[in-house]
Amino acid sequence: MNITQYLTEEHRKCDSVYAEVEKAVSEENWEKAEELFKEFKEKTLLHFKKEEDVLFPEFEEKTGIVMGPTQVMRMEHNQARELLERMEEALKNKNKDEFLSLGESLMILIQQHNMKEEQILYPMSDQNLNPEEMVEKMSELGEV
Ligand SMILES: [Fe+2]
Numbered sequence: 001m002n003i004t005q006y007l008t009e010e011h012r013k014c015d016s017v018y019a020e021v022e023k024a025v026s027e028e029n030w031e032k033a034e035e036l037f038k039e040f041k042e043k044t045l046l047h048f049k050k051e052e053d054v055l056f057p058e059f060e061e062k063t064g065i066v067m068g069p070t071q072v073m074r075m076e077h078n079q080a081r082e083l084l085e086r087m088e089e090a091l092k093n094k095n096k097d098e099f100l101s102l103g104e105s106l107m108i109l110i111q112q113h114n115m116k117e118e119q120i121l122y123p124m125s126d127q128n129l130n131p132e133e134m135v136e137k138m139s140e141l142g143e144v
């Protein structure tokens, strides 16, 4: 398995959990929504951690590109983290409209972010890094 396959699969898993979160919130099934949101947040943050702690530093070292795509990706992760915090707050307040509107912003951000990773950053990583070693190191951090 290469880096592109491994991390793209994680994007799909996070997307599918979010679809369930959205459904539970729409139905005002708050208990289920809270449980699913927790899972979504954990998976998303673990995925970010794998990229930030393992993939990006290695990408920067091997390609010498330090002020490029990895910086943009880190910035977008921070924007996503902030939205996740605000969504958690909205969920706590059972504020359905606020939650769904923040969720829509997050999904737009994440879809554009993931597309850039899947089409540019991951393929470049597979070409310039050792895919097997990277997948192994990222797997050691846990399963999304
Ligand atoms: Fe990312």
Ligand SMILES: [Fe+2]
Pocket (backbone or CB within 6 Å): 007, 011, 047, 051, 114, 117
């Ligand atoms: Fe990613």
